[in-house]
Amino acid sequence: NPYAGLVSHLRASWLSGKTRPMEYRVAQLEALERFLDDKKQQIMDATASDLGKGPFETELSEILVCKNELHETLNNLSCWMKDEKVDRILAMQLDSAFIRKDPYGVVLIIAPWNYPIQLFLVPLIGAIAAGNCVIVKPSEVSKKTERLVAEALPSYLDKDCFAVVTGGVPETTRLLENKFDYIFFTGTPPVGRIVMTAAAKHLTPVTLELGGKNPCYVSDTCDVTNVARRVAWGRFFNAGQTCIAPDYLLCTLEMQEKLLPALREATNYFYGPNPRESPDFGRIVSDKQFQRLRALLGSGRVAIGGQTDEAERYIAPTVLVDVQPSDPVMQEEIFGPILPMLIITNMDEAIDFINSQERPLAVYAFSSDDKVVNQILERTSSGGFCGNDTLMHVTLPSLPFGGIGNSGLGTHHGKFSFDTFSHLRGCLKRGMGRESLNAPRYPPYSQRKLGLIQATLKVARKSDCTLL
Amino acid sequence: MEKMQQIVGQARAAFRSGRSRPLEFRIQQLKALQRMVQEKEKEIMRALKADLNKSGPNAFTQELLGVLGELALTMEKLPSWAAPQHVKKDLLTLRDETYISYEPLGVVLVIGAWNYPFALVMNPLIGAIAAGNAVVVKPSEVSENTARLVAELLPQYLDKDLYAVVTGGAPETTELLTQRFDHILYTGNSAVGKIVMAAAAKHLTPVTLELGGKSPCYIDKDCDLAVACRRITWGKYMNCGQTCIAPDYILCDPSIQSKVVENIKATLKEFYGEDVKSSPDYERIINQRHFKRILGLMEGQKIAHGGETDEASCFIAPTILTDVSPESKVMEEEIFGPVLPIVPVKSVEEAIEFINGREKPLALYVFSNNKQLIRRVIAETSSGGMTANDVIMHSVLPELPFGGVGHSGMGAYHGRFSFETFSHRRTCLLKDFRWDVVNRLRYPPGREEIMQL
Numbered sequence: 001n002p003y004a005g006l007v008s009h010l011r012a013s014w015l016s017g018k019t020r021p022m023e024y025r026v027a028q029l030e031a032l033e034r035f036l037d038d039k040k041q042q043i044m045d046a047t048a049s050d051l052g053k054g055p056f057e058t059e060l061s062e063i064l065v066c067k068n069e070l071h072e073t074l075n076n077l078s079c080w081m082k083d084e085k086v087d088r089i090l091a092m093q094l095d096s097a098f099i100r101k102d103p104y105g106v107v108l109i110i111a112p113w114n115y116p117i118q119l120f121l122v123p124l125i126g127a128i129a130a131g132n133c134v135i136v137k138p139s140e141v142s143k144k145t146e147r148l149v150a151e152a153l154p155s156y157l158d159k160d161c162f163a164v165v166t167g168g169v170p171e172t173t174r175l176l177e178n179k180f181d182y183i184f185f186t187g188t189p190p191v192g193r194i195v196m197t198a199a200a201k202h203l204t205p206v207t208l209e210l211g212g213k214n215p216c217y218v219s220d221t222c223d224v225t226n227v228a229r230r231v232a233w234g235r236f237f238n239a240g241q242t243c244i245a246p247d248y249l250l251c252t253l254e255m256q257e258k259l260l261p262a263l264r265e266a267t268n269y270f271y272g273p274n275p276r277e278s279p280d281f282g283r284i285v286s287d288k289q290f291q292r293l294r295a296l297l298g299s300g301r302v303a304i305g306g307q308t309d310e311a312e313r314y315i316a317p318t319v320l321v322d323v324q325p326s327d328p329v330m331q332e333e334i335f336g337p338i339l340p341m342l343i344i345t346n347m348d349e350a351i352d353f354i355n356s357q358e359r360p361l362a363v364y365a366f367s368s369d370d371k372v373v374n375q376i377l378e379r380t381s382s383g384g385f386c387g388n389d390t391l392m393h394v395t396l397p398s399l400p401f402g403g404i405g406n407s408g409l410g411t412h413h414g415k416f417s418f419d420t421f422s423h424l425r426g427c428l429k430r431g432m433g434r435e436s437l438n439a440p441r442y443p444p445y446s447q448r449k450l451g452l453i454q455a456t457l458k459v460a461r462k463s464d465c466t467l468l
Numbered sequence: 469m470e471k472m473q474q475i476v477g478q479a480r481a482a483f484r485s486g487r488s489r490p491l492e493f494r495i496q497q498l499k500a501l502q503r504m505v506q507e508k509e510k511e512i513m514r515a516l517k518a519d520l521n522k523s524g525p526n527a528f529t530q531e532l533l534g535v536l537g538e539l540a541l542t543m544e545k546l547p548s549w550a551a552p553q554h555v556k557k558d559l560l561t562l563r564d565e566t567y568i569s570y571e572p573l574g575v576v577l578v579i580g581a582w583n584y585p586f587a588l589v590m591n592p593l594i595g596a597i598a599a600g601n602a603v604v605v606k607p608s609e610v611s612e613n614t615a616r617l618v619a620e621l622l623p624q625y626l627d628k629d630l631y632a633v634v635t636g637g638a639p640e641t642t643e644l645l646t647q648r649f650d651h652i653l654y655t656g657n658s659a660v661g662k663i664v665m666a667a668a669a670k671h672l673t674p675v676t677l678e679l680g681g682k683s684p685c686y687i688d689k690d691c692d693l694a695v696a697c698r699r700i701t702w703g704k705y706m707n708c709g710q711t712c713i714a715p716d717y718i719l720c721d722p723s724i725q726s727k728v729v730e731n732i733k734a735t736l737k738e739f740y741g742e743d744v745k746s747s748p749d750y751e752r753i754i755n756q757r758h759f760k761r762i763l764g765l766m767e768g769q770k771i772a773h774g775g776e777t778d779e780a781s782c783f784i785a786p787t788i789l790t791d792v793s794p795e796s797k798v799m800e801e802e803i804f805g806p807v808l809p810i811v812p813v814k815s816v817e818e819a820i821e822f823i824n825g826r827e828k829p830l831a832l833y834v835f836s837n838n839k840q841l842i843r844r845v846i847a848e849t850s851s852g853g854m855t856a857n858d859v860i861m862h863s864v865l866p867e868l869p870f871g872g873v874g875h876s877g878m879g880a881y882h883g884r885f886s887f888e889t890f891s892h893r894r895t896c897l898l899k900d901f902r903w904d905v906v907n908r909l910r911y912p913p914g915r916e917e918i919m920q921l
């Protein structure tokens with residue numbers, strides 16, 4: 001077991017208690033901010049090399065998001081760490097009852113390649129804030145970023161408590177043989193199953209941020225220009241390699257006819273007539289992903305884009321029409337700059353279609369009619385929901401981010417990260433006195449004692465007539 | 469296999485119909501459960517007596533009272549728990565609606581245990597219903613009378629399609645676990661917990677595992693020993709020691725060991741009289757297999773009190789073992805019986821080190837007049853939950869989450885934690901079409917000046 005030594009070293013540090021004091025956690029978090037500031041240029045270069053990510057997108061999705069999480073966490077850490085006092089029943093009025101936030105111990109964070117900084121750093125912030133020791137396993141697919149993280153990060157954090165492990169599937173498999181106290185995984189559902197199965201061997205709790213096909217319903221009553229912009233932005237950001245990107249569109253034939261020119265215009269506005277030359281449009285991360293996506297272009301008919309360049313791993317912002325639910329592009333999460341449009345005749349049909357699929361990470365609905373947006377919201381199930389926009393629901397740290405069913409389990413962001421990496425421990429501190437109050441609970445039992453217990457322990461409905 | 473598929477399929481179809489979603493429906497089902505507990509009290513107590521030799525008042529306090537409390541609390545609070553939670557907005561979302569919506573997960577599986585066979589099926593069921601789910605209940609076959617009763621009663625009071633009961637043992641449970649659920653709550657031991665989680669992993673089903681372990685009880689020299697021992701005796705020997713949060717073993721200074729034994733002995737006499745076997749308030753071991761197991765744990769140990777057994781009636785007298793070695797068999801597994809080992813330790817540091825050298829327990833107990841010491845024990849250990857200067861009681865307060873950590877489990881329930889466990893917190897952001905001016909900032913082509921904003 002090649003990682004046994006590392007894990008036991010971290011566990012020893014954990015048991016020493018050094019990650020518990022708030023000052024320690026704050027120091028580590030502040031060091032993370034320094035990492036982001038000092039290494040900003042290297043981060044830009046690495047993500048540009050790995051994903052063709054332009055400086056604007058990198059700044060927004062890798063730097064700013066992380067800094068927001070850091071600031072939100074640092075601003076609130078002392079409050080989040082406090083024992084949470086709870087209401088007491090009559091029998092415990094003189095006791096102290098609270099929820100203590102205990103760190104789990106040694107946490108493993110496995111990150112994917114699409115937002116290679118954000119998707120390890122944001123959970124890492126939560127894990128550190130909650131007082132854990134952490135092993136980070138960045139993705140080997142985003143090679144330059146992996147190397148940057150492995151080389152630079154350890155010098156910012158306490159080496160006794162935090163480590164970076166690199167490698168691919170074989171290394172990750174061996175790493176998962178070890179006992180961790182929490183595993184946070186971001187990736188695909190099949191690998192999510194593998195991670196959870198490995199976790200089960202040690203009874204390790206997990207959060208799995210997975211994916212799926214995020215439907216985007218566009219009703220007949222909407223501001224077509226705005227819809228096209230918001231959808232195109234969400235779909236083509238990071239060349240479509242976003243777990244919460246709108247995966248496919250559902251609309252009527254009439255709406256499709258209006259949307260296509262609007263989408264063309266939006267794409268042109270964003271990336272110019274030749275997106276390949278735009279510094280703002282990304283590239284596909286690997287040859288394997290490129291081949292996979294190129295094959296999907298065969299579904300339906302290309303209405304916008306469709307150009308590719310293998311050497312650059314470039315796929316143009318593309319919209320497909322005449323797509324059937326049985327087509328290849330509708331069988332897997334696209335994770336690329338391809339937007340299929342499926343024709344439906346009405347909202348009910350759209351809802352039925354959405355509900356016939358696995359529950360996605362996000363559901364999007366566009367309509368100027370609030371009632372329509374609410375119908376889609378109420379009659380579907382998904383990790384999160386955004387009405388009249390895409391992606392934005394995950395930018396607010398006060399909202400939990402996570403999936404349901406095949407798209408994942410657990411949540412994080414903001415306080416939800418802190419809670420995810422904390423064990424909520426129910427604590428009751430009683431006094432040794434007033435033993436006579438305990439008398440009714442002791443044998444020998446009697447109806448009289450029972451009556452007394454009922455009176456002091458019971459939680460009455462407010463509508464009951466009682467002395468309380 | 470088909471039978472399981474059919475039952476789960478029926479529950480899923482019933483869930484899809486949407487009828488479990490309106491709050492009125494859920495409260496109506498909970499009211500029906502309340503009626504069931506009130507109307508069938510005698511039958512329930514009879515089943516508990518047959519399974520565990522639980523006396524009437526005991527059965528009521530241990531099982532029915534808690535269930536009635538959960539029902540009352542849940543019906544009272546459900547509207548506020550289920551209400552959308554609006555959250556703090558930022559500059560970009562000022563004009564939008566931002567909230568968390570609590571939604572049902574779908575079809576929930578509840579697997580009960582045999583030691584509190586009624587409560588451990590009912591309490592999760594209450595939470596699952598309250599959260600709007602369909603539920604499949606699998607009571608423990610070991611407490612067969614209660615299992616049979618639950619299977620008879622639930623369909624009489626609840627919506628038959630939404631809420632189903634499946635009975636059977638390991639083969640039936642294994643089959644059931646191949647089906648897809650949207651959450652599984654399992655109460656039982658760690659070994660089976662691993663099997664449940666592995667089965668759940670195939671479907672990416674979230675799980676709540678209420679497991680067990682050895683819950684340590686540290687008695688400081690500075691405490692009211694008589695009171696401490698009375699409370700410990702109550703928690704240890706209730707239900708014949710078959711309680712997941714019973715104080716499993718005692719850690720104390722060797723100088724007070726014999727006083728501890730004396731105090732517990734005196735309390736036992738107070739509780740159960742001279743002849744424990746004839747006390748109506750003392751339960752029995754659930755079956756022969758566990759009886760033999762516990763007997764095995766006592767082998768070779770110094771018995772300071774008790775030790776009498778009667779195989780025919782699965783009776784084991786309240787027993788205390790002294791000077792127990794940490795390496796002995798009785799210190800390896802959760803005892804789950806009326807045998808209380810005392811392991812001498814010379815200091816609270818030694819006690820903390822001892823506790824931390826083992827798997828994280830479900831509960832942890834510390835008795836001391838010294839508030840600093842108590843604070844220290846809490847801060848330097850980890851456990852599902854804990855009570856200072858008493859035992860069991862942290863599980864009685866519905867405002868505290870009840871669950872384990874590490875080997876003792878994952879997730880929690882009771883009160884609003886049940887509701888949250890069986891709900892999906894769905895993030896909702898409802899934007900306006902107007903104000904795209906603000907959105908323009910985020911669209912390409914990207915410009916440096918905008919980044920400075």
